[in-house]
Amino acid sequence: MRTPAIKTPLDDTYVYLIKTEEDREAFWHWLSEQDALAFDTETEGLGFHDPLRLLQFGNTTEAWVLDPHDNPDIVETVFTHSAAWDKLVAHNAAFDVIAIGRMLYRDNPSMLIEFVENTVEECYDTQIMSHLVDPRDERDGGVGHGLKPLSDHYLGAGAIDGQTALKNKFRSLGLNMTTGWKQIDLWDEDYVLYAGLDAILTARLEEILVEKVFTELNLGDQFNFDCKVAAICAGMTARGVRVDMEAAKSTLAALTGEEVTARQNAAFYGVENVNSTSQVAEALLVRGVELTEKTETGKWKVDKEILSSLDDPLAKSVMTCKAANKAMKSWVEPILTQGGILGRVHARIAALRARTGRMSISEPALQQLPTDDYRIRDCLIADEGMVIIAADYDQIEVRVMAYLAGEDAIISAIKSGVDVHSSVAESLYGSSFTPQQRSLAKGAVFAKLYGASPKRLAAQTGVDELEAKKVMAALDRNYPRLARWSKNTIEKARFRGGFMSTPSGRRLPVDRGHEYKLVNHLVQGTAADIFKNGMIDVHKEYGHLLLLPVHDEIIMQVPEYQAEEIGAHVCELMGGVLGEVPITAGYKIAGRSWGDAYRPKEALIA
């Protein structure tokens, strides 16, 4: 007996359920007629360990919804006996492939990683395509990269909003967005309808986006490149990083102690809640501290920079308390929670997240671990017999800027192996420049890189505004190609609007009124692609050792006895030339724990 199909709000499109043997037979027949196959999953939640609930397949007019646990043969045939259809289509393939892989290879981490890498790379991922067409998210004024906004925009399917519909459904059942996904009946009419629709929308999006990416924009190579990167990143998520549970517990205990002491101290001065900026400001004013800066909304500004300039016991307690609290809540507790499941943290690594093409890591945010407190990184360690190493590019953004600007004066300094910032300082102040002058020169280069005003440069380096202005002007005078490139970039952006592209072809949207940002975006985006390129090359040789990407540095674990050898080789693989500009990398060996690279000398003994 066949289970009745569900008619969807889209014209002539249906969702079929696989519940009976007859359903299964009909599905196999349908499957044999597909060449492009979109798939999607529903899970109990968004975390790495949350199990699969439903698996959906679809084309542009039909979807099939099944319980993967009841149909392991279907899952295996589609995902492990490839080549029966031309392509697999998914929206953010990494998420679904990991969920499917976890079901297939529950007890075999290395098989899981291999499966994830191979399958993600093979997918036509509509999220990657979306990003190549327009990298902006909704907050930035772009279309966004979720299935819903993309369907609204490209398919005019605005009426379909599974998220909202299901949220309401959850509510009517006494559930919420956390419990609902886990507890709603597997065959709930709305649940399976929207599950199936997502596969259909993905299939429709793919048709439109493939045309745009491959034909209109000629970004086929860029797409394949980003698929490769996405696959490597998904593999790293699947591999995870080993957690040192004992270290994590003791870090948590130490931070808790610091937090409690600092909080009591702050309370003594009248601040019940250190995270309330109004309380902090009020208490400081009462103590006779002079505050001068206000925020955009007119409240007293009491950020770390201001507090640290105060030399006040309350200010110190507030800073200590906030730092400890942030470290616990953002990193140590999430690491402990995830580590408690299988001993590893499987952070989500988004291969194509920033509008410049940079990657991001979340749950937890492992690209943002504090550098001044090794105890956080101490929670993360290499596997048995291995050590953590970090290989990072040398001044990648400055080199990219020199290349993009064709600034020979900087390029020749780089080529001759001279420190770039010293070379700039020498050109500005002569060969007897002071360390302060080097630091100001470095600041000026970064100001150029970010499009900062002399005012900002002054604030950051401590010189007065006039001095900052003079330095910026001198920089422009001594490096005329850099000045011209920056100026031309901004003018071109103003004139043309729309999108501009990096040399590798990545499209960067122009923000009206903020054209100066293009200078930075071109540099950051090009640097991101160089990094990804290096990561791909390292992956070819040492894929099984990759742990995390951190903007311009690759974190790996390597067998202890080969650490030097592999480190050096990895740097060779990362390096290359950008036109005339040499691109180089260096490595450092941390130790069994990542924190070993950040441990101050005194702490090494203890």
Added chain:
DNA sequence: ACTAGGAGCGCG
């Protein structure tokens, strides 16, 4: 009760 935005802070 839940949401959105602001403020703040961590990194490259």
Added chain:
DNA sequence: AAAGCGCGCTCCTAGT
């Protein structure tokens, strides 16, 4: 003339 860039996360506050 003026402009620091890109992220993720947590907490607070004010809104519904």
